[in-house]
Amino acid sequence: MRIDIVTIFPEMFRDVFEFGILSRARDRGIVDLSAHDLRKWTTDRHRTTDDSPYGGGPGMVMKIEPLVAAVEELAAKSGIDSSKRRIILLSPRGEPLSQPKIRLLSAAEHVVLVSGRYEGVDERFVVATGAEEISIGDYVLSGGEIPAMVVADALVRLLPGALADPASAQHDSFSDSVLDHPHYTRPALFRGLRVPEVLLSGDHAAVDVWREQRALEDTRARRPELLQSS
Numbered sequence: 001m002r003i004d005i006v007t008i009f010p011e012m013f014r015d016v017f018e019f020g021i022l023s024r025a026r027d028r029g030i031v032d033l034s035a036h037d038l039r040k041w042t043t044d045r046h047r048t049t050d051d052s053p054y055g056g057g058p059g060m061v062m063k064i065e066p067l068v069a070a071v072e073e074l075a076a077k078s079g080i081d082s083s084k085r086r087i088i089l090l091s092p093r094g095e096p097l098s099q100p101k102i103r104l105l106s107a108a109e110h111v112v113l114v115s116g117r118y119e120g121v122d123e124r125f126v127v128a129t130g131a132e133e134i135s136i137g138d139y140v141l142s143g144g145e146i147p148a149m150v151v152a153d154a155l156v157r158l159l160p161g162a163l164a165d166p167a168s169a170q171h172d173s174f175s176d177s178v179l180d181h182p183h184y185t186r187p188a189l190f191r192g193l194r195v196p197e198v199l200l201s202g203d204h205a206a207v208d209v210w211r212e213q214r215a216l217e218d219t220r221a222r223r224p225e226l227l228q229s230s
């Protein structure tokens with residue numbers, strides 16, 4: 001998969017790409033990840049990416065021309081058919097991100113993530129590029145860079161070969177409309193807190209049953225709506 005991120009702060013992504021699963025997936029050629037400076041697609045002397053809003057009011061709005069030019073050039077350069085591309089504008093007004101949505105997106109070969117700033121992006125960008133809007137939650141961040149990192153990380157985890165043990169993604173929360181079961185590691189006793197006996201028993205069938213039950217119990221207690229929607 002190729003993931004291109006369009007942002008006015010590409011430097012923010014440097015460290016994120018350099019650690020853990022993202023870094024390993026890049027090294028193994030599973031994902032081609034790049035953050036691009038939107039200013040590259042500006043045409044004026046000041047490399048302007050924003051302007052004041054029509055109708056007045058506070059703040060600035062990101063201009064449509066450099067954003068569309070960026071998306072079109074990245075699409076053309078990828079050499080990937082448009083049917084295998086998803087263009088995503090990170091926006092609090094978008095569809096709430098979920099694991100099923102990430103699973104859908106992971107089937108794409110090319111994902112372009114566009115990070116907004118200021119009051120957001122000129123609304124015509126979505127129409128002009130066919131972008132879909134995705135929100136990472138009902139709160140407002142100052143920019144779309146962290147949301148783009150969230151989407152990229154969640155996507156790469158699902159790519160074949162990205163995780164050392166692919167089974168771990170199968171048991172992750174939301175994969176099956178339930179939360180993950182709790183996890184424990186050594187020591188077996190810490191300040192009077194004991195690891196559940198069954199996990200020390202060596203009885204793998206009993207461990208599986210316990211984990212399944214706990215996942216269900218915890219989901220019922222914490223996120224009952226997940227069970228209703230399954």
Ligand SMILES: C[S@@+](CC[C@H](N)C(=O)[O-])C[C@H]1O[C@@H](n2cnc3c(N)ncnc32)[C@H](O)[C@@H]1O
Pocket residue numbers: 089090091092093114115116117118119120121134135136137138139140141142143144145147
């Ligand atoms: C300050 S926000 C703009 C908020 C906008 N005026 C609104 O209230 O919907 C600037 C940029 O941050 C990003 N952003 C902020 N919160 C986000 C969220 N919950 N999900 C996705 N992107 C978000 C978007 O790219 C947005 O264009």
